[in-house]
Amino acid sequence: MAKAGDLLQGTLEMLILKALSLNPLHGYGILIRIQQLSGERLQIQQGSLYPALYRMEARGLIVPEWGESENNRKAKFYRLTPAGKKQLKQETAAWSEFSAAIAGILDASEAPS
């Protein structure tokens, strides 16, 4: 019974995990990193980021810690837990399979010219 929003939510979580896999970031930093990694092709809706972060924290995939940002303001940084790393691997594999399947269908439907 997953709505379209749910699918997006799952993908967003995967992207957040990937963003954090390199080093701990605060919420705004995660947003910037995802946009960077996608080559500015992906725009994340700002508001939906934080509910996702809180959900992931409640599930134990990431863990927060307060630190100082670049301009010395207090900010909440997030870090991957071992469970989070495992989840990232699983989701990446699942996504690859999924996109391969879709690609297979799309390729097959091209009529021979």
Place this chain on the structure above:
Amino acid sequence: MKWRRRFEEDMDAELRFHIDAYAAELMRSGLSPEEAQRRARLEFGSVEARKDECREAWGLRFIDELCADLRLTARLLRRSPGFALIAILSLGLGTGANTAIFGVLDSVMLRSLPVRDPNQLVFLHVAGTAGRDGPPYPLFQLIRDQAKSFESVAAFSPSAIELRTSQGRESVRGLWVSGNFHETLGVRPILGRTLHASDDPAAGQAPDGAVVVISDAFWRQRFGGDPAIVGRSVEVSGRGATIIGVIPMRMMSLEPGSAVDLAAPMALSDPAKMQDRTSLWLGVVARLNPRIRPEQALAETRSLFAGYMAETRVSDPIRQLLFQRAEMTPAGQGLRGLRRQFEKPLVVLTVLAGLLLLAACVNVSSLLLARATSRQTEFAVRLAIGASRARLVRQSLTEAFVLAALGMGLGCLVARTGQDALTMFLAQSGDPIVLDLSLNWRTFLYSGVLTALVTLAMGLLPALRVHGQSPDAALRGARGTAGRVSIRLGRGLVTLQVALSMVLLCGAGLFVATLRALSAADLGFTQEGLMTMEVTPERDWFGTERWLQAQAEILDRVGRIPQVRAAAWATMVPMTGRDRGAVLDVPGYRPTSETDKHIHLQAVSPEYFETAGVPLLWGRRFSARDNGSAPKAAILNDTAARFYFGRQSAIGRKIRFTNYAAADLEYEVVGIVKDSKHNNPREAAVRFVYLPITQSVDRVNRLTLLVRCDGDAAPLAGPVSEQVREARGGLLVAKVATMETLVSRTVAKERLMASLATAFGIAALVLACIGLYGIVAYSVSRRTREIGIRVALGASTGRVVGMIMNEAIVLCAIGVAAGLPAAYLLARLSRSLLYGVEGLSPLAAGVAAGLLLACGVLAAWAPSRRAISLEPLSALRRE
């Protein structure tokens, strides 16, 4: 709380940081600070909505909503204090009654003994066709010494024990025990030590001499809680002994609820009984060896029993009756005395209390329904702006839960008082009852389940009903369908309530009638104005001439007190539970079974029948001439005479006692008296033979003095006991009570049922009245326009009133009719508790129905008056 505040602050700081960071970036691309902040906020979206989603991710939303519901409920209840009061009172009453009765039920029937590993304890009996009884002492010794299946085997025997302290002589509630009794049970003392096995053999050879143990209640009551109690010297049954320890009252005996003051080694009691191989006066409790299965233990006991019986001489009939086999029963819950007596009444009371609680729930439910219906608009608005139906149902359930919880809180207070009253009631049937009423997990579980059930019962129905409506109809103000459906439901609930009240009222009628029939029953003697007391002389006086002389002298002295009309002695009196049996051989009568030869025996002084008010039917009473040297005379009661002699006259016939140690004793029947009830007013008459004290079959020890007075006997207790004590010092006077008190004790059970059933009935009546009032008032308020139209068109006030009354009476009538079969069923189920009533009589049902109909009229009174005082115009304008 603090955690929550921290959470909120952190979340706020985090989101603000994000917006500021984004604003800073926008500023870098050239916007002014204000414009940057505005753009940043806009693109972020609604901060509050995001915060809500974050809170939901952490499961905080549920808690927030719960708190909001509780606050709303508190506000609503504060705004309608009348409703809150009625609801909480009815629920408090219902739950309190249930908890109280369950607590007593648990204590009497469900609790295990407060000893070590009660499930490993068993009772040992000998049994036959006549039933089970404790084994004789030598058999107990055999099992104790030889059985391997038991860790230990102990014996006990409740008895009144004579105690002499520095304050004088008294008769205390005692328990003769074998030395290892407390060790077998695993009981810990409060002070000093318990009895040990080494205290057992002929006391005096024991290391500390003869020792006894007292209960803590007795220690506080008689010795003022003296800390130096251990080592105190007393005299027990004429022998010196030392108090060696104090034990909690609950652990003194194996009968839950019985009060025991003193436990003493058996060796201090009558040694003759300990040698008798067939005398059944003991109870035996054994602790199973954990490595042995119970079946093995029983088999070993049976083989030891067989060996014992092979070496014991006992007549064949007696062997059949009592010595056929050995039996083992679980002892974890103690002896069944109290339980047997009160099992049925307590179960019936639980059912009645359950019905009362149900009536209270129905009452509150219909009130909640009415309130919910009037909040239609509020619900519609909430639904329209996005609340889910589940959310609204949850709010209604929260309201019901708060009421249930408050009701249970009140119920706990009611339960405490109720339990004290119940215990007092149970106590009236004899010695005071000591019940362990402390809370345990069972009572908590029961209360918890009760609260949950009550909440659901009350809240679910209104909640589901009302929230099934569509919001737009409600917002438009259409009061059609919703109101009509809930009024039908409300009527159904009230009818149910009236039916429940009918059952409770009929029940009350039945038990009150039973009590009255018992009180009016013909006892065969006159109970008014009769004083009784037990008098025990010194041990060395038993059966002596001195005692006989003292008896005559006391009668003389007592007779000279102004209000005294007659006085007499007897070995026992009715209504005390004491009994004495004998075995008769009647020439010319052929018994068909062993029990035909049994008869109850009493030795009396010549004035007995006159004093007790027992009429003489034929022949003569005893006189002073029936003394030790005269021919032996006996008097039979009517049942005995007709049983043994049929239609022929019993006067002049001979009877012979065959069960006494002395040579066969032959008596001549000289008189026949009317039957009197012996144990309680319910029982049928039994066969009785009376002998003169001077010609008694065996040694006469303790006697009861009966004194008939003019008017009330109670004030004479003091003067009579004084005369007794003055006649001879050293006489022990105990158990002073009027016969009326003794009789009323035997009907304690019936009195309990009658009082509680009446209380429940009245409570149910009040609830029914409230419920009827609620539904009629609501109905009238909905029909305001209709009434206005009717009055405008010319209806008289009488017709309007009649219309409203009609509604109430019809509801009552249907409820009464619905409750009648259930009431009839209740009467059938409680048949064994009733006396003098054969199920539900038309009179009782009629009275109950009449009361309920009167209730209906009363309930409709106020609404109908309000209806006729309505101005037609304003009524028509009302929506």
